[in-house]
Amino acid sequence: MSRLTREIREAARTLLRDKQAQVVIGFEEGSLPLRSRPCFIRKAEDVDRLVWNSFSEINLARYLTKRKEKVALVTKGCDSRALVELIKENQVSRDQVIVIGVPCEGMIDRARVEAEVGHKTIVEVKETENRLALKGRAFEKVLDRREFLYERCKTCDHRNPVLYDMLVGQLLEEKGQDAFSDVEAFNALDREKRWAYLTEEAGKCIRCYACRNACPLCYCPECFVDTSQPQWVGKSTGLSDTLVFHLVRAFHLAGRCVACGACEQACPMGVDIRKLNRKLLKDVKALFNYEAGVSLEEANPLATFSADDPEQFMVNP
Amino acid sequence: MTECGTWEPKIVAFLCNWCSYAGADLAGISRIQYPPTIRIIRVPCSGRIDPLFILASLQKGADGVLVSGCHPGECHYLTGNYSARRKFALLKSLLEYVGLEEDRVQFSWVSASEGARFAKVVEKVTARIKALGPAKQLVKDVPGGSFDVAAHS
Numbered sequence: 001m002s003r004l005t006r007e008i009r010e011a012a013r014t015l016l017r018d019k020q021a022q023v024v025i026g027f028e029e030g031s032l033p034l035r036s037r038p039c040f041i042r043k044a045e046d047v048d049r050l051v052w053n054s055f056s057e058i059n060l061a062r063y064l065t066k067r068k069e070k071v072a073l074v075t076k077g078c079d080s081r082a083l084v085e086l087i088k089e090n091q092v093s094r095d096q097v098i099v100i101g102v103p104c105e106g107m108i109d110r111a112r113v114e115a116e117v118g119h120k121t122i123v124e125v126k127e128t129e130n131r132l133a134l135k136g137r138a139f140e141k142v143l144d145r146r147e148f149l150y151e152r153c154k155t156c157d158h159r160n161p162v163l164y165d166m167l168v169g170q171l172l173e174e175k176g177q178d179a180f181s182d183v184e185a186f187n188a189l190d191r192e193k194r195w196a197y198l199t200e201e202a203g204k205c206i207r208c209y210a211c212r213n214a215c216p217l218c219y220c221p222e223c224f225v226d227t228s229q230p231q232w233v234g235k236s237t238g239l240s241d242t243l244v245f246h247l248v249r250a251f252h253l254a255g256r257c258v259a260c261g262a263c264e265q266a267c268p269m270g271v272d273i274r275k276l277n278r279k280l281l282k283d284v285k286a287l288f289n290y291e292a293g294v295s296l297e298e299a300n301p302l303a304t305f306s307a308d309d310p311e312q313f314m315v316n317p
Numbered sequence: 318m319t320e321c322g323t324w325e326p327k328i329v330a331f332l333c334n335w336c337s338y339a340g341a342d343l344a345g346i347s348r349i350q351y352p353p354t355i356r357i358i359r360v361p362c363s364g365r366i367d368p369l370f371i372l373a374s375l376q377k378g379a380d381g382v383l384v385s386g387c388h389p390g391e392c393h394y395l396t397g398n399y400s401a402r403r404k405f406a407l408l409k410s411l412l413e414y415v416g417l418e419e420d421r422v423q424f425s426w427v428s429a430s431e432g433a434r435f436a437k438v439v440e441k442v443t444a445r446i447k448a449l450g451p452a453k454q455l456v457k458d459v460p461g462g463s464f465d466v467a468a469h470s
Contacts, residue, residue, distance in 0.1 A: 187414060195416025195454065224369065232369045234376075240457040244372045247411065251368050254407050279414045283407055302407075305399035307389065313409045315383075315425040317437030 002127070004052040004102060007168035008074055011100050015072045016044040021098050025063050026074035027056040033125045033134075034110045038063065050074070052168075053127055054145055057107035059260040061216040064092045071097050076104035078260035080161035081293025082216035085256050088296060091219055101164025103172045106146075106153030108132070113148050117141055152261040152274065162294055180282040186275070198276075202242040204269040207235070211273050212249060214266035217256050224248060250276035255284045255301040258293040326380035326446045330355040330439075331370065333363045333398075336387035336428045343432030351436035352443040355383065362386065364397030368408045371422055375455040381421050381446035385438065388426040398426070417454055420445040 012024040028039035028049040036055040040063075041047055052074070060073055061082035075083065080099065086092040114122070117134060124135040132143045155178045160171050186194065209225065212218045225233050225245055233248070234241040250257075259281060263273045284290050287310055288301040332338040338359045344351060356379075360366060363386025371382045384405065392398040405424045413419050423442050427435045 191416045191418075193416070194414065198415045232373060234457065238457065240376050240455050243415070243455065244369075244376060247372060247415065248369055251408065251411065276411065276415070279411060280407060283410050287406055287410075288403065302400070302403055305396060305403055307399070309399070309402050310406055311389075311402055313406060313424065315423050315438055315441055317425075317434060317441050 002052060004169045005050065008052055008100060008102065009047045009050050011166055011168060012041060012047040012050055012072065013044050015098060016041065016047065020070070021072035022069035024050070024072040024074070025060050026050045027052065030055070033122050034108070034113060052102060054106075054108040054132070055110065057150070057265060059216045059262045061086060062214065062262065064097065065219045067096070072100055073097055074102060075099045075161050075164065076102050077156065077158040077161055078258050080163055081158060081258035082260060084162060084293040084296055085217055085258060088300065098166070099161065099164040101161035101167045103160045103169050105159065105172065106149040106156065108145055108148045109150045113143065116143065116148070150261055150265075152259055156259070158294070163296070180278065183278050183282045199239055199243060201272045201275065202239060202246055204271050205237065205242045205246065206269055207237050207242065207245065208268065210266040210268060211263035214262040215253070216260065216262060217253060217258070224252075246273070246276060250280055253277060254280045255288070255290055256292050257281060324451065325352075326354050326443060326451070327378070328355045328381040328383055328442060328446060329374040329379040330357045330383040330385065331360050331363075331366055332357055333386040334359055334361050335393035336391065337385035337435065339429035340427040340431050340435040343429065344435045347432045349432055349436040351439040354443045355439055362392065362394050362397035363401040364392075364394065366401060366404070368404065371408070372455065375421065375452060376457040378452070378456050380452040381423065381442065383423050383425065383438070383442050385425045385427050388428055391428060418449050420449055421452060
């Protein structure tokens, strides 16, 4: 058992026993290897279900909105940033959440591990430090976990939770500012190439809205894609409707997206959803010098303004 | 394509009630000539413009979209256009990033006293969109509808 798992269990046990929290939201082992799933622990005797591993990738802040009871939340860097945004948007009260902060060394992209073993069935996984020992029916393999991280985890500059009430493990050194080199490289392509790439990506979309449902910051009671009077976006999987859906979805997260990748990992079709989100992350930082989910005080960039905001794009006859 | 055989773009113009719409009105009253390419939709404030309005216009066959509001500092609602400006900056950049032709969506400030400026803005916007030709990228065909591009081109 890893040290983090042990410390999370201890924290949860104390909180539940002392009735400081009514529920602890964390991760438990999934029913398949390479998976952890969210779990809701309400009794101190159940805390041994809790685990922490390289597959605790889901953003648990997703489960906070509309909750009435006092919650203790197992929180990695991106979860804590989503939490900050939710508090700022008055969706969650700070007093309602006890944050069990967990410094995160990045989550493993299951798809890449599966590809590495040629999609053979993996029946057991053991994690030690940076090694990932896989066992299948007729093979065994040891991988270096650092090589199989999600792209977003590689560029993550908030591995430590930005706010926490109790901390398990030890704070990690931050990697420093994300340079958005991927966005720049894409932007350097010809306009036709960019259009072709994004329309191809949009073409994969089946409009299941899993990306929206998984996003910790998509909590609108009625989403723009669900309204029927007026129906702003067509329901088809035609290119135009799908692309407009993705553009507006990304836009609604401008200045709010915390780059947790929940959308991307929920997508059953492998659409490159973060392409648009990353562009907006970069622009919001460059134009308004704002990074979502880092401070509880700073106003959302689209809810405020400055008299000298850039406007060189305006038509000036 | 118009009856005389030359293509003229259809541009949806979202004008704020307090400045740009009045500016357009002044241009009309003053008999200032400008290209008859715009279809005006009056909105309370440029801050009212949701990116969806712009994208929906393009989907339904507009060749371009112009959004115009009060100059910064002159908003009837004090800060509506400041908020709008931030939205527009991000939207413009995002649309360019995805590879949409850059000049399809344009923004400007026109006050109620600037009839001549309004005419010039429309001229400039029309010229840019004319240079691009008919919009194809986001157009969603609506057969028989008022935006049926196939029937009009």
